Amino acid sequence: MGESPHRSANAGTGGTNVTESREWPAGASARVAEAPVSTRTPEGPGLGGGGALPRARAFGAERAFRGLTLAAGTAVLVVIAAIAVFLVAKALPALRANTENFWTFEGWFPNDPEPKFGIGALAFGTVLSSVIALLLAVPVALGIALYLSHYAPRRVGTTLGFLIDLLAAVPSVVFGLWGRDYFSGPVADLSAWLNRYFGWIPLFGGDGPFGASILLGALVLAIMVLPIITSLSREVFLQTPTANEEAALALGATRWEMIRTAVLPYGRPGIVAAVMLGLGRALGETIALALTLGITFGISVNLIENGGNTIAANIANAFGEANDTGRGALIASGLVLFAITLIVNITARAIIHRRREFTESAA
Amino acid sequence: MAKRIEAENVTAYYGGFKAIENISLTVEPKTVTALIGPSGCGKSTFLRSINRMHEVLPGARVEGSLTIDDQDIYQRDVDVTAVRRMIGMVFQRPNPFPTMSIFDNVVAGLRLNGVRKKSILEEAAERALRSANLWDEVKDRLGKPGAGLSGGQQQRLCIARTIAVEPQVVLMDEPCSALDPISTLAIEDLMFQLKDKFTIIIVTHNMQQAARVSDRTAFFSIEKTGDPGRLIEYDNTQKIFSNPSVKKTEDYITGRFG
Numbered sequence: 368m369g370e371s372p373h374r375s376a377n378a379g380t381g382g383t384n385v386t387e388s389r390e391w392p393a394g395a396s397a398r399v400a401e402a403p404v405s406t407r408t409p410e411g412p413g414l415g416g417g418g419a420l421p422r423a424r425a426f427g428a429e430r431a432f433r434g435l436t437l438a439a440g441t442a443v444l445v446v447i448a449a450i451a452v453f454l455v456a457k458a459l460p461a462l463r464a465n466t467e468n469f470w471t472f473e474g475w476f477p478n479d480p481e482p483k484f485g486i487g488a489l490a491f492g493t494v495l496s497s498v499i500a501l502l503l504a505v506p507v508a509l510g511i512a513l514y515l516s517h518y519a520p521r522r523v524g525t526t527l528g529f530l531i532d533l534l535a536a537v538p539s540v541v542f543g544l545w546g547r548d549y550f551s552g553p554v555a556d557l558s559a560w561l562n563r564y565f566g567w568i569p570l571f572g573g574d575g576p577f578g579a580s581i582l583l584g585a586l587v588l589a590i591m592v593l594p595i596i597t598s599l600s601r602e603v604f605l606q607t608p609t610a611n612e613e614a615a616l617a618l619g620a621t622r623w624e625m626i627r628t629a630v631l632p633y634g635r636p637g638i639v640a641a642v643m644l645g646l647g648r649a650l651g652e653t654i655a656l657a658l659t660l661g662i663t664f665g666i667s668v669n670l671i672e673n674g675g676n677t678i679a680a681n682i683a684n685a686f687g688e689a690n691d692t693g694r695g696a697l698i699a700s701g702l703v704l705f706a707i708t709l710i711v712n713i714t715a716r717a718i719i720h721r722r723r724e725f726t727e728s729a730a
Numbered sequence: 731m732a733k734r735i736e737a738e739n740v741t742a743y744y745g746g747f748k749a750i751e752n753i754s755l756t757v758e759p760k761t762v763t764a765l766i767g768p769s770g771c772g773k774s775t776f777l778r779s780i781n782r783m784h785e786v787l788p789g790a791r792v793e794g795s796l797t798i799d800d801q802d803i804y805q806r807d808v809d810v811t812a813v814r815r816m817i818g819m820v821f822q823r824p825n826p827f828p829t830m831s832i833f834d835n836v837v838a839g840l841r842l843n844g845v846r847k848k849s850i851l852e853e854a855a856e857r858a859l860r861s862a863n864l865w866d867e868v869k870d871r872l873g874k875p876g877a878g879l880s881g882g883q884q885q886r887l888c889i890a891r892t893i894a895v896e897p898q899v900v901l902m903d904e905p906c907s908a909l910d911p912i913s914t915l916a917i918e919d920l921m922f923q924l925k926d927k928f929t930i931i932i933v934t935h936n937m938q939q940a941a942r943v944s945d946r947t948a949f950f951s952i953e954k955t956g957d958p959g960r961l962i963e964y965d966n967t968q969k970i971f972s973n974p975s976v977k978k979t980e981d982y983i984t985g986r987f988g
Contacts, residue, residue, distance in 0.1 A: 521788070610825035614888070617783055618839035618895060619815035628838060632829035 454698050461695025469699070474664045475681065477696035478689060484696045486678070486703050488666045493677040493704065496581050496656065497649035499670065500588035505642055508596035515597075516604035517626060528601060535594035543658030546587035551578045551659070558582060558671035573672040579661035581675040587655050592645035599644065603637030604630055636719045643715035650708055653679040678704040733799045733898040733929060734759050735780065740796060741958070742775050745789035749775045751958035752794070755948055762921055762930045764940035764967065767950035768982070772959025773933045776950070777901050780931065781817035782810050798898065815843065818897035822904040824884035826876035826891070833872040835887055839895035854894050862890035863920055882913020889920065893928070900924065902932040906939065918943050937983055941971045949979045
């Protein structure tokens with residue numbers, strides 16, 4: 368970016384510079400080579416100056432780097448804006464062609480001559496399966512993270528942490544196939560058991576068949592978000608200042624009391640962030656749910672009967688045979704998913720910032 | 731509310747490293763005892779073994795016997811948390827709980843011990859903050875974060891938190907080393923008041939401080955790096971600083987080494 372000629376011009380003004388060695392006699396540069404630690408040379412002042420102060424550079428690595436980072440930051444905004452424009456442009460015609468209410472209609476027939484489709488059931492299924500997945504995963508993940516950071520011997524902790532990170536590297540289609548072909552059996556048995564003894568609760572009602580249900584999808588999702596939440600919250604727990612842990616112990620706290628007094632409050636913003644990242648993954652998960660859910664288009668709180676659907680899974684299932692309107696409808700559903708994710712993120716930030724006075728002074 | 735501490739042949743290890751060896755000394759109730767000596771001589775290690783905080787570090791262990799009013803705190807069936815409630819500790823850097831308010835910090839120890847009643851907590855918080863000479867400065871902002879106070883105030887907050895559980899002994903590990911001279915003076919004044927109620931043991935690098943605040947002084951030293959720290963001399967503070975009986979002590983306090 369035109370800085371190298373400028374630098375050599377600068378070298379002549381008296382401020383010492385690395386390039387200045389070119390002008391020295393051969394002996395001098397040999398001396399420099401022998402003692403590279405000192406920047407002070409017999410011929411001129413050290414880096415600290417002595418001569419006239421050189422002018423600040425108009426173009427240098429500093430400015431170039433600043434420009435690069437600015438460009439990178441802007442690129443993100445441009446990409447997001449471009450995606451948003453594309454999605455809205457594709458979705459609007461389909462939404463206009465829709466002959467039913469987009470928010471309330473329970474069904475998805477956008478390819479018909481008279482397109483009928485509604486997002487309600489899909490959005491409901493998305494949120495329901497993700498929330499249940501988090502309810503199942505978060506306590507387990509926090510337990511594992513606390514065990515790894517504060518209970519396990521160091522070697523066990525490292526090994527187990529590695530294995531959990533490995534779980535995050537398994538492709539979601541593998542989880543989906545495993546859920547559909549193997550895990551659905553045990554889940555169907557569990558569902559039947561829940562139905563027999565807790566059938567009076569609407570969540571576990573119905574009379575079957577069981578298996579390819581929201582429960583199965585949520586369980587598979589829970590396993591998938593477990594590693595994210597675990598490794599992030601483990602990092603957070605490990606960052607608790609030793610001074611605070613010792614303060615709690617010195618007051619006579621047991622280890623669990625120490626964790627409750629020092630570790631958990633300190634890690635709270637981090638835990639929220641970890642959970643929200645997990646939720647983000649759960650909301651957007653596509654193929655695992657497309658494989659495990661029973662695919663229906665009704666709103667129901669029943670967790671164990673075959674059925675359930677999510678926005679992302681529906682896109683994966685329906686995109687192949689969709690016509691123009693069908694694709695537009697799917698893109699509109701994608702926009703709704705985007706909005707849900709946005710709301711989740713804003714809520715998370717609000718939670719983190721609510722007690723900012725305390726968390727900031729902690730730093 | 732103050733007890734006599736007797737250490738007999740206390741030896742402490744960090745893994746395979748022996749940090750202090752055969753420390754034996756007796757601390758009388760309601761006195762201030764200063765532990766002085768060069769860096770790495772094991773003063774802090776010894777201090778931390780008095781309330782069993784030494785063993786918190788992985789691989790650390792203590793041998794020998796330490797009795798508080800004839801009760802050996804290293805006996806197998808002793809509850810560690812009870813020992814630490816009886817022997818409070820103030821650390822080198824002020825360490826209030828960052829997520830807690832001033833009030834919550836002071837009563838943290840009481841809450842850990844199951845005290846829930848608001849009136850009792852409020853009363854105890856005021857008493858502890860008054861004893862720590864902090865009440866007038868914070869009484870109008872008890873709900874604000876403890877970490878928002880100045881360094882000296884934070885350290886007094888930590889002292890208040892320690893004495894709120896009414897321990898028998900208060901250990902202080904270089905409590906003023908991170909503070910400015912005025913805050914240091916405030917804490918030294920505080921030590922004078924606190925010794926009416928508590929037995930105080932303080933580790934300090936500041937010899938004037940040891941001379942000012944303590945009744946008895948223990949001088950620790952090591953032969954060379956890697957050797958365990960030993961107790962060289964233990965006597966009345968006045969004697970240590972005017973007429974020590976060991977040459978090494980004299981060299982140290984006159985600034986000839988360390």
